[in-house]
Amino acid sequence: RSTLFPYTTLFRSLFIRGMRIAEGKGCAANGYFTCRWHSWTYRMDGSIRSVPERPSFVGLDPLENTGPVVHCDTNGGFVWINLSPGPVEPLHEYMGEVATDLGNSEFPEFRLFRTTTLDVPVDWKLAVDSFIEAYHVRYLHKDTVGKSLLTPSVSYHILGRHSLLCQPFAKGYDAERYRQPVDHYQNADNQFFVFPASTLDVVGGHAYSMSFLPLAADLTRIQIWQTYSTEKAGSIDRQEDYWEKFMEIAGEDVEVLTAVGEVRTSSAYGPMLLNRAECRIQHMNRDRKSVV
Numbered sequence: 001r002s003t004l005f006p007y008t009t010l011f012r013s014l015f016i017r018g019m020r021i022a023e024g025k026g027c028a029a030n031g032y033f034t035c036r037w038h039s040w041t042y043r044m045d046g047s048i049r050s051v052p053e054r055p056s057f058v059g060l061d062p063l064e065n066t067g068p069v070v071h072c073d074t075n076g077g078f079v080w081i082n083l084s085p086g087p088v089e090p091l092h093e094y095m096g097e098v099a100t101d102l103g104n105s106e107f108p109e110f111r112l113f114r115t116t117t118l119d120v121p122v123d124w125k126l127a128v129d130s131f132i133e134a135y136h137v138r139y140l141h142k143d144t145v146g147k148s149l150l151t152p153s154v155s156y157h158i159l160g161r162h163s164l165l166c167q168p169f170a171k172g173y174d175a176e177r178y179r180q181p182v183d184h185y186q187n188a189d190n191q192f193f194v195f196p197a198s199t200l201d202v203v204g205g206h207a208y209s210m211s212f213l214p215l216a217a218d219l220t221r222i223q224i225w226q227t228y229s230t231e232k233a234g235s236i237d238r239q240e241d242y243w244e245k246f247m248e249i250a251g252e253d254v255e256v257l258t259a260v261g262e263v264r265t266s267s268a269y270g271p272m273l274l275n276r277a278e279c280r281i282q283h284m285n286r287d288r289k290s291v292v
Helices: 091-095 097-103 124-132 236-262 276-291
Strands: 032-034 041-043 048-050 069-075 078-082 111-120 155-159 162-168 188-194 198-203 206-216 219-228
Touching: 069 091, 069 097, 078 091, 091 097, 097 162, 097 188, 111 236, 124 188, 124 198, 124 206, 124 219, 124 236, 124 276, 155 276, 162 276, 206 236, 219 236
Parallel strands: none
Antiparallel strands: 032 041, 041 048, 069 078, 111 219, 155 162, 162 188, 188 198, 198 206, 206 219
16 A cells, blocks of 8 residues: 555566565555565565666666556455456446445444464365355354354345345344344344355454465365454454354364365265255356356
């Protein structure tokens, strides 16, 4: 982020034989950063500022090059990145109703509490599938979150390429009232799925964001962020409790995915049989096929 470029996203590896240009997090001193391998310096827009021993590059001038900038935009307090090398659809058009909902919410004011990564030995699509369907909640998560949510009363909303799942809380649930316009953020667990590989799970005054990154054909990294409202979500100690409970639930999913990964090459692995509670998987499959 800079005064000239509110958000600029660069590929982490640029010109010097694939070296990572920056590590960790922080501020770029004087508006540029330096590769520690050969001491090339880059400006915030990806252009090269200086190159040691520049005359030794016979027949070319390194300063004429600029690192490829990744498409990015903001919505709902999040920075969204598109790695496509060509022209891309504007973020608000791509996200549609999801962008409107997030943009009108208080998410831009949420604060980051904690982040982590989980690696699972399955392809990215199977990893996404396991987190966007509600069929397994009452069974796999029966001892954690299963009893606090009314899974049979889940509602599903298709939002273009994306979708929203609302699971009402069991405590104080009023079926008749739930059919009326209510603040679902306070009365249900709401999970947005942003095609193709991001989810945002909103529970009261805190939220869990997840991105599913393919590392290999049978290896996916799940990045998780917990954010919270300082006004609605309570103390830091409560955030710690929420985080531990969420990671316990996610751990149950990872355990199952690991077991699935162990039999992924079985000749008995055939077509999936999906029910209504897995309708978002079916919707995702149709959209995935339309863009491949």
